[in-house]
Amino acid sequence: MVGTGPAGLTTAITLARHGIEVMVVERRATQSGLPRAASVSTRTMELLRSWGLEQEIRAGGVEVEWKQWVGPTLTAAGDTHLTSFPTREQSAVLSPTAPASVPQDHLEPVLLDHLRSFGIARVEMGTEVVGLDGRTDDVQVTLRDVETRETRIVHARYLVAADGARSTVRDALGIVMRGPGRLSQAVGTEFRAPLWELLGDRRYCIYAVTHPEAAGVFVPAGRGDRWVYGVEHELAQEPSPSLTKEQSARLIRLGSGRADLAPRIERIGTFTFAAQLADRWREGAAFLVGDAAHQITPRGGTGMNTAIQSAYDLGWKLAWVLRGWTGPQLLDTYEAERRPVAAHNVARSADPHGGARLAAQELPADLGGRIPHVWVRSRADAASTLDLLGPGLTMFTNGPSAAWQRAASSIPGPPLVVHDLDAITARGMGIPRGGALLARPDGAPAGWWPSGTEPAAVLRDAIRALPTPSETADRLAEGAYAR
Known part of the structure; x- marks a missing residue:
């Protein structure tokens, strides 16, 4: 490595x-x-x-909502926009966890x-x-x-x-x-300043300021009021962008809207977008x-x-x-x-x-097409179906599971663990009574079967094939794996 x-x-x-x-x-x-x-x-x-x-x-890190704020300065009125990361409310439905800053x-x-x-x-x-x-x-x-x-x-x-x-x-x-390899270039300034005091309850993942002299973005970079201020430049601009600590501090004050702000500049770097x-x-x-x-x-x-x-x-x-x-x-x-x-x-x-x-x-x-996140109702601890995935293969069944258990123990290859789900959890995963879902370590489905399937034969074929997630999706769409 x-x-x-x-x-x-x-x-x-x-x-x-x-x-x-x-x-x-x-x-x-x-x-x-x-x-x-x-x-x-x-x-x-x-x-x-x-x-x-x-x-x-x-x-x-810092706790933020996954939204972007846009305004002339951090202290001026602005607009809030959603980003490509799910909000806390969306995450609670999608996953047992959420994005982190x-x-x-x-x-x-x-x-x-x-x-x-x-x-x-x-x-x-x-x-x-x-x-x-x-x-x-x-x-x-x-x-x-x-x-x-x-x-x-x-x-x-x-x-x-x-x-x-x-x-x-x-x-x-x-x-x-x-x-x-050279789309554009940017100057990033790492600094510390009490910006959260200015922002109040506007705790977001990114802040874009449009001030004509200090257009750029402020991004939280960890605890302790640590921030990065980035300014993007066109490659055609000459000379290549560079800033002194004094110039960076001035831009940060303009962008923040606080003339008395005293940012502690820790590092200034230039990087190219590729x-x-x-x-x-x-x-x-x-x-x-x-x-x-x-x-x-x-x-x-x-x-x-x-x-x-x-x-x-x-x-x-x-x-x-x-x-x-x-x-x-x-x-x-x-x-x-x-x-x-x-x-x-x-x-x-x-x-x-x-x-x-x-x-x-x-x-x-x-x-990436991984199996659905569903909280497992039958467990005393707070466990998601994603938490049950192991280093080998994981099979989810919706009783009776004895035949699947026997088949799993007799099939050579990677370890295969069977979890029999309660009816509500299985329903959330689309597994019918008597059916089963086989998943890889990354949660990608490797097989999906209705009730009445002969376990040993289909498991052997599934492990031998180990289809990719896209192939599995195609087969599901074609009805090859009944749900």
Whole structure:
């Protein structure tokens, strides 16, 4: 594993949770201290919840409503608009959790600590990849200690490149990025100031100000009145945009509407908007994930979330193959399933109006066709149907389940756990009396059967086929799986 950003850590955690030993190398000596992405989507939070990290993640963020406020300044009258993330009220229906406003420099240490807690993950900071020999059956990687310059060679069954937009591994594999690499550029100022006092009960995820001298966006970046103020510039503008601390402070005062505001400027940085996809995400035993596979502008807040969800998809599929639960053909579904989502989000982020799309339009890309969230009425604890998903296959039945239980125990392959649901929960999932639903670890349906089905035969066929979510949706639409 190359890279300790969200994509690399997610892949490594998913492997470790399946009992797979993993080695992670990172060129930097320490993790980044930049807030960077701060919008954690519904589906991403569902994955973090499944690892028991939901409360620890939220502890580093702020509670906001997923709406955008637009006005001349923060203290002037303005308008409120919905965003592509569901509101709290919508989330309560859709999911056992909700999106979170958490800076990346809080999220990453939580993920790293979780990875190290398994005891089978080796993390080496200050180590870079300087050579690569990819083969069809394994990978030989030359590593170099950034400080001592000493090199060594390691062999791995698989290599996952999560080393960012300027991926060394991607270049070594000869994989090209396609799409605009310089759409526009922006200056981001990280600062601290008591803006929440100005905003009162307007606690939203983003604030766009239209002041003619200070048009930009204010985004909360964690606890303690930490903020990022961003100003986008056209590439044609010369010279390249740069701001001093004094200039940034002036713009923040203008945008806030408070001439006496004294922001504490902590960091100013310039970055370029890119919307690109790698030609392919795999070369032999090496895979690309995260920014190495796709570069997405900040519009819509999908970049980090696409990376985490794709990394999880690759992680469980690699684990299944390494555990011998299925054949290596499962790995072909990684790009087949995740590339359309990434392409959608890349194209959306390139659209100047892409950030204005609503949740009803964008939730299908985020939730990915996973099984419905329904609270399980028969359990004493507050458990969603999503909470019952395991590392292998999960079957949901609506009594009688004895035949399905017997079939599950006799079928070779990944672990298969059967949950017999009460009638109301089953109804919410569309399972008729005597029927069953089979789900993968990511919640994608792998089979859906009516009552009267012979369990052993259909289970064997379903596990052998392991259809992709899109194939399952097609079969459902064709009536192949009766509900």
